[in-house]
Amino acid sequence: MAMMTADQYEESLRQLKLVVHMFGKRVKNVVDDPIIRPSMKAVAKTYELAQYPEHEDLMTATSHITGKKINRFTHIHQSLNDLVKKSKMGRLLGRETGCCFQRCVGMDALNALSIVTFNIDQKHGTKYYERFKTYLAYVQENDLTCDGAMTDPKGDRSLPPHKQSDPDQYVHVVEERKDGIIVRGAKAHQTGAVNSHEVIVMPTIAMREQDRDYAVSFAMPSDADGIIYIMGRQSCDTRKLEGTTIDMGNVLFGGHEALVIFDNVFVPWDRVFMYKEYEFAGELVENFAAYHRQSYACKVGVGDILIGATQTVAEYNGVANASHVKDKIVEMNHLNETLYCGCIACASEGHREPSGTYNVNVLLANIHKQNVTRFPYEIARLAQDLAGGLVVTMPSEEDLRSPETGKWLEKYLKANSNIPTENRMRILRLIENLTLGTAAVGYLTESMHGAGSPQAQRIMIARKMNMAEKQRAAKRLCGIADPQ
């Protein structure tokens, strides 16, 4: 099958029989729900851009299994160039959508599994790698969107999975059968879950032998029996129900997150990629985390949008030529391009794994992500600085349209007389959307916690920084003849 178009992707979602809950009710039509639909449109962009010659070089790749052209989101990285293109693709899509486009987690899960299933087989003589490749071929052939599900609710963080008072705080095997396993648990913060065809589950922490029942990785259709989705709220989410557009800020796209429940889900063996090989749980986590930390290239694209909006509002306000405004715009760009440096560096300095998959430089991926936990907040702060207080006090679109109040808003919210008041309102709402509205979920807090919270990167940086070489070099320069 050729790559799907955006329309075909949307139609494919309509065939799914997802069990989705939101605001206390079962969502009957997920694809057209006004709160969920913008997020579907964002994922659809990953399909749409792959059809355009002007984006083909980033959005598509050649499958190393079939030799066919595939969407890069289903590709296993075969070179450093692939890793660099993945970063660039993230920036492109971040700029095209201004939000979380959700499809990267599945790509990162596939790549991590391509490495670890191979390594498990090498040690244990299992057949996970072949099983995984069969699954991968299916994903590529059908151009599927996969949700990469790692984060368990975790319960009491001071206790390992097997000591939790509620054993379901981590996804685990509750029954082993001849034809497969039954699993129970949940995965939290699942980006794009209800826009996905498949869910790929991975453990969330390194494990010991007592946790072997929790060392499980598998993939299931997103509408498999027993999988239940409870949508997460987002700041300003119900603006999408107001029937207006200005106040949404981003009138086209958005993201979503969900709590995904696995209520005694049956998984056939051919979809199990790790089963009780607990010593590989940490390796799977680290490989997925490295890839996913690289994936925050997307925030550079979203940063492009925020910077463009900030420059625009400065022009609308008539302050764009003030020296401090220019300097703040430069600072925003400095921070944003520094993030870009990070995602390109970790890709360029990648390496080949025994399975043949190319992986990012783990230290640099963590450096990049550590910056992502900080710089968007400063970029957002500068955006709000230059937007002015009106970004949070502005009356609604309904007031603009009202025959009674519209004339006052037209009069008093106009800045540059050549710019329609509505345009000023629109750009301010976009800045609001990105810095404290629905898109701030992705641009700020997900930047903080996605792919691991800040401390997780500091742990990896501490592990990977080459301190011995730094000390050797320092001692040599000051004449310390230290054999150690």
Add this chain to the structure above:
Amino acid sequence: MQTPNKRMLKIGVKYCGGCNPLYDRVAAVKELEQKLQGKAVFVAAGTEEVDLILAVEGCSTACADLSPFQGISIQMILTAEDVRKALEHIIETVRNRPCIG
């Protein structure tokens, strides 16, 4: 005497991925297509028997994958200004092509 024929120059267009382009690459190609009407036909880069590859790069990094086009003449566009140079070069190429028949 028979009037000499020239097959139109077949130009394969290869874009970079456009992660952060400094100019409108699609508009640049459309401009060239318009100005070369009757002299050149623009096709996808992977098409057989192209005479020239037009590599439309959004910036000086020029990261479009050109490895499949070894042995084929490549005309690079890296900036909006390069469109004019590309046009001149392509017109010269058309002029110097041998006639058919």
